[in-house]
Amino acid sequence: MLLEIPLMKPDDYVGFTFFIGFMAMFAASVFFFVERNSVDAKWKMSLLVSALITGIAAVHYYYMRDYYLTHNASPTFFRYVDWILTVPLMCVEFYLLTKLAGAKKSLLWKLILASVWMLIAGYIGESFNPEGGSTTHSVTWGVLSTIGYLYVLHAAWFGEVAQLAAKSESAAVKTGVRTLAWFVLVGWAIYPIGYMCMPGGWLSGMMAPENVDLWYNIADAINKIGFGLVVYNIAISSKK
Amino acid sequence: MNLFTFIFLICLYALFFIYQAFSGIELEQQILYSSIFILLFGIPHGAIDHILFFKKRKMSQLKFYTLYLSLILLFLIFWLYQPMWSFLFFLVLSAFHFGQSQFADLKTKKTIYSNILFIIWGLTLLVNLIFYNANELNNFTAFFDDTVSFQSIYKHHYIRNSFILFNVVNAGILAYLMASKQMIWSRFTSEIFLIALIHLTFYLFPFIIGFTLYFVVLHSIRVMSQEFKYFKNEDSTFSLLHFLKLLMPHTLLSIFSTILILWLSYKEIIPLSVPLTSLIIISVITLPHAIVMHIFYQTKV
Numbered sequence: 001m002l003l004e005i006p007l008m009k010p011d012d013y014v015g016f017t018f019f020i021g022f023m024a025m026f027a028a029s030v031f032f033f034v035e036r037n038s039v040d041a042k043w044k045m046s047l048l049v050s051a052l053i054t055g056i057a058a059v060h061y062y063y064m065r066d067y068y069l070t071h072n073a074s075p076t077f078f079r080y081v082d083w084i085l086t087v088p089l090m091c092v093e094f095y096l097l098t099k100l101a102g103a104k105k106s107l108l109w110k111l112i113l114a115s116v117w118m119l120i121a122g123y124i125g126e127s128f129n130p131e132g133g134s135t136t137h138s139v140t141w142g143v144l145s146t147i148g149y150l151y152v153l154h155a156a157w158f159g160e161v162a163q164l165a166a167k168s169e170s171a172a173v174k175t176g177v178r179t180l181a182w183f184v185l186v187g188w189a190i191y192p193i194g195y196m197c198m199p200g201g202w203l204s205g206m207m208a209p210e211n212v213d214l215w216y217n218i219a220d221a222i223n224k225i226g227f228g229l230v231v232y233n234i235a236i237s238s239k240k
Numbered sequence: 241m242n243l244f245t246f247i248f249l250i251c252l253y254a255l256f257f258i259y260q261a262f263s264g265i266e267l268e269q270q271i272l273y274s275s276i277f278i279l280l281f282g283i284p285h286g287a288i289d290h291i292l293f294f295k296k297r298k299m300s301q302l303k304f305y306t307l308y309l310s311l312i313l314l315f316l317i318f319w320l321y322q323p324m325w326s327f328l329f330f331l332v333l334s335a336f337h338f339g340q341s342q343f344a345d346l347k348t349k350k351t352i353y354s355n356i357l358f359i360i361w362g363l364t365l366l367v368n369l370i371f372y373n374a375n376e377l378n379n380f381t382a383f384f385d386d387t388v389s390f391q392s393i394y395k396h397h398y399i400r401n402s403f404i405l406f407n408v409v410n411a412g413i414l415a416y417l418m419a420s421k422q423m424i425w426s427r428f429t430s431e432i433f434l435i436a437l438i439h440l441t442f443y444l445f446p447f448i449i450g451f452t453l454y455f456v457v458l459h460s461i462r463v464m465s466q467e468f469k470y471f472k473n474e475d476s477t478f479s480l481l482h483f484l485k486l487l488m489p490h491t492l493l494s495i496f497s498t499i500l501i502l503w504l505s506y507k508e509i510i511p512l513s514v515p516l517t518s519l520i521i522i523s524v525i526t527l528p529h530a531i532v533m534h535i536f537y538q539t540k541v
Contacts, residue, residue, distance in 0.1 A: 139257050
């Protein structure tokens with residue numbers, strides 16, 4: 001036998017989505033890398049970032065898949081390592097798309113800072129929660145994390161990003177940035193819900209931890225690949 | 241998503257954490273905090289009805305106030321003799337008013353389309369509120385002798401059917417308006433998102449909290465913003481301070497009168513329970529307000 005593969009139950013939907021997530025992210029990465037050659041030079045960096053987002057996620061999903069199969073536990077550590085790298089990169093996409101409309105470096109750093117703040121606070125809240133779940137700990141770090149999220153959300157819908165997109169001469173950029181803003185609003189909403197489902201969280205009774213992983217996996221795939229596809233669509237539309 | 245939905249979302253997240261931190265909010269506290277927010281934001285949004293009316297119609301002050309107060313008095317009398325019908329009328333009137341404030345800026349091909357949307361959207365909102373909180377409303381109304389009769393409205397099989405019907409029809413109307421190019425795609429998605437958010441709010445939070453959140457953020461603040469923009473369009477020097485000064489006299493008068501009437505009810509000088517008295521106060525002031533706002537919206541925004 002070449003590989004030792006643990007027994008997979010047919011109804012292990014979490015394990016199923018870890019495998020699907022890994023392959024989907026990997027395939028998306030290859031796609032964005034290859035397609036990078038078929039878009040205008042000004043979009044090459046955006047496509048590269050898209051490929052990096054799904055590529056980094058694919059590697060982490062490879063580890064998370066094995067961790068889950070070996071320990072039958074939620075791979076919170078790997079998940080946050082993945083998010084801390086990929087979510088700021090998603091914010092970089094906002095900057096790259098609006099750069100032609102005059103986005104400044106300060107916007108890039110503000111978005112990166114807000115997203116890293118959101119994730120570090122979320123990680124402390126989720127991973128260093130005392131045994132059995134402490135409400136005070138969970139709420140404090142949850143509030144701090146949400147501030148970062150709301151900042152990014154505001155920037156994408158009403159703030160600098162939205163204003164720059166509105167100023168852009170490209171209809172594809174306008175529509176694309178608005179679509180990405182929807183991803184932040186709806187797609188990213190699963191993460192605070194997941195946070196509140198952990199022990200000590202307000203919704204802890206609503207969803208079992210393994211189900212949270214199931215939703216995280218689905219949301220991750222949609223958000224990351226979806227983000228990249230929107231960027232790809234902008235690049236392709238602008239070429240026409 | 242517009243700015244009001246964003247504020248609504250922030251409040252929703254804040255409530256998530258408040259509920260987590262305090263393991264829920266006691267009913268007495270729910271009533272107290274909700275009353276404060278409704279008095280601070282709900283009352284002011286109708287405090288300049290007289291000014292808005294005179295911007296749109298020519299009428300003597302005496303005639304306007306006589307009509308305005310007569311409507312209040314008539315509805316009050318109707319409440320005392322026909323509470324069930326009054327309550328149902330209030331629900332339908334509120335539904336139209338809520339829908340109208342939500343879609344005041346929407347230009348449809350025919351007025352009838354707008355009116356249908358207003359009423360259906362508003363009824364969807366109210367039916368959702370009742371559907372998710374039917375048990376709570378049943379228990380609450382059963383607590384007072386003079387509100388027991390309203391329980392028949394919350395009968396579950398009836399509300400469940402209405403819940404499905406109104407949500408489907410509402411989504412259908414929005415889809416029709418979008419397909420017939422009377423509503424742009426981004427507005428359509430925003431409205432669907434907002435309805436989903438309202439579902440979530442009414443499902444997760446108790447009746448009073450859910451309603452207050454909608455009423456304050458998505459209705460009252462939105463209406464005040466529309467009123468402010470109207471004055472600002474007329475006079476570019478018009479400031480927030482000017483607006484607050486306009487709101488202040490009738491707001492203070494209304495808050496004082498409301499507290500006085502509720503105190504009289506609490507002391508059993510008025511032979512009605514506090515919840516029923518509150519309901520009557522809200523509904524009788526809603527009637528003339530909804531009419532004035534209808535006139536205001538017909539010619540503005």
